[in-house]
Amino acid sequence: MTRRSLHSALGALLALAPTPVLAEAIAGGGTKQPINVTAITIFFLFVLATLAITYWAAKRSHSAADFYTAGGGITGFQNGLAVAGDYMSAATLLGITSLVYARGYDGFIYAIAFFMGWPVLLFLMAERLRNLGRFTFADIVSYRLNPTSMRILAAVGGLTVVFFYLIVQMVGAGELIGLLFGLDYNIAVVIVGVLMIVYVAFGGMIATTWVQIIKATLLLAGGTLLGVLAWSRFGFSFEALSKAAVAVHKNGLAIMGPGTLFKDPVSAISFALGATFGLLGLPHILMRFFTVPDAGEARKSAVYAAGFIGYFFLLICILGLGGIAILSTDPAFFVDGKVGGAMIGGANMVALHLAKATGGDLLLGFLSAVAFATILAVVAGLALAGASAISHDLYASLIKKGQASEQDELRVTRIATIVIGIVAIGLGMLFKGQNLAFLVSLAFGIAASSNFPVLLLAMYWKGLTTRGALAGGFTGLALAVALVILSPAVWKTVLGFPQAIFPYDAPALFSMPAAFIIAILVSKMDSSAQAKKEMEAFDDQFVRAQTGLGAAAASKH
C-alpha cells in the first residue's frame, strides 16, 4: 500500500465508513464488475422486505414519540442489534478486513480502538441518556440550561457530524455499489438517497430500527459464515492461519506485531481518545437509547451492542488473515493476474474476494447484498438523527418555542428528511472521487470535542451553566475543525501545501480537554442569576438521572 492510500484506509476506519480507499481503488485501475445476479436478487429481497416493514411501520407511526423513538417500545436486545447495525457500516466489514489484510496486527489495534467506546458508553451514559432524554440528545443538554442557546449548540454539533458522515457514506455507497453491482455511480447514489427518504419519512424510527436489525443480523451471519469457511481451511487453528499468512505476506513475520500505525505517541493517544469518546457524541447512536422503555433496557442494549461489535471486530481479524493466506497467491484476484499487484476492484475488496474464494458466487452475491443493505441502514439512521435535530430542536423548540402541534412537527420532520435526502444525493454526486478521509476525522473530532463534553458535564456537573456549555461546546467545535484543516490530511493531502501546520491527524487530545476546561472555567466565572437557577435545577435533574422519575414512558402499541 502506498502512503497515501494507507492514509485513506485509516481515515475510512475512523468513520467505519467506506471512504476514499474505494475512490483511489477505482482510480487505480479497479474495474466495474459485471452485473451480479445473485447480489441483485438478494438485495432486491432485502429492499422488498424493508419496504414492507416501512409500510407496516407507517401505519403505526402516529405520534412524535412513535416517529422519533418508536414509542419507546424497542427491547434491549432489539436495540442492541439495531445500534450495532447503526455503528457497523460497510467499511467495518470491508475496510477493517482490508486493513488487517494489508498490515496485520495494526488493523487489529484499529478495530480495538473503535470497540472501546461501547463499554465506556455503558459505564458513563447509557442509563442517564434514557432517564433524561426524550427525542434528541439536545433534550438532555437543554434540560436545565437555556433551551434556546443549548438547542442551537446541540443542533449545530449534531447536524455537522451527521452531514459529514452522510457525505462519506453517499460517496462510498456510489463507488461500492458501482463495483459490486455494475451500476452507474450516480444511479447508485440516487437509489440509496431515495430508499433512505422512504424508510425515514414514512416509517420513522420503527422502520429504521427494523432495517437496522435485519441488516445487523445479515452482517453478523454473513461475516460468521465467511469466517468459518476461511478458518476451517486451517483447522480452526490461529497458529496455522497465521503461519500461512506470514508465509505469503510481503512483510512476513512483521504483520504479527505492531507496525508503523502511529507516527508518534501523541498521534496514538489523540486517535485513541477520539475513537473512544467520539462514539459518546454521535447523535444517531445517542438517539437509539431513547427507543427503549427504561434505563434497564438501555443498559441491556449497550451490553448487547458491545458484544456484537466486539465479536465482529475479532472475527474481522480472522477474515483479514484468512484473506492474506487464501487470496495473496491466487492470480484470479489481481489485476492482470499479477500476484502482489493491485487487487481487482481495489484494496477494499478483500472480504468480497474471500467470499468468492471460499463460498463461490453465491456467497459473493450474498455478501455484496449485505454490504449494500449496510450502507442503506447506516444512511437511514443518520437521516433520522438529522431530521430530528431540524424538526425537534430547531423547528419545534427554537422557532415555535415548544408551541408547535405534533402534526406540524411531524410534517417538518418529513420535509426535513426529504431535503436531507436530496442534499445527500447532491453532495454524493458533487464529492465523487474526492479524498474525504478528513471529513471522518472531523465528524469524530467534533463529536468528541463538542457534543460529548457538553453532554457529560450537563449530566454530571452541577456547576455547568449555559454560558459555560456554549463557550466549551463552541470552542471544542471550532478547535476540532481548525486542527483538522491544519492537519496533514487536509493541509497537505487536500490543499496541497508542502508542510502541515498541525502535525497530527486526530485532534481529540487537544480539542476535547480544551472544551472541558473552557466549559468549566466559564461556568465558574458565571455569577449571573440565571447561572444560579441552572445550578439549583441540577438537584431535580439528578434525581431523574438516577431513578428515571418523570422520564417519558413507553407508549403501548
Place this chain on the structure above:
Amino acid sequence: MQTDLNETIRANPRFQELVKRRARINGALFWISMVIYFSLILTVAFAPDVLRTPLFAGGVVTIGWPIGAVVVIGPWLLTLLYIHFAKADTATIKQIFKESGL
C-alpha cells in the same frame, strides 16, 4: 409538588447510598477499562517490541494477539458485571419510590 417529591427522594438515605454506590462501581469499571485500553495503546506507542514476543517458541503468533483479544473481551465482561450490579440498583429505586409514596 415535583420538587417536593424530589426533595423527599434526595433526603432518603437509600438514595444517598445508591448514588455513592453507583459512582463507586461505575467509576471503577470506567477507569479499569481505560487502564486496560491505554496500556495497550501506550505499549503500541512506546514499546511495540513487547507485543512482538512470540506466544510460544517456534510459533509465529505473538502475545500481541491474545492481549488484543483480552482488551476487547475484558471490558465486555465488565459490562456484564455492570448489569449484575445495576439489577440491585433497580430494586433499590423501586423501594425508594415506594417509600416516597409513589
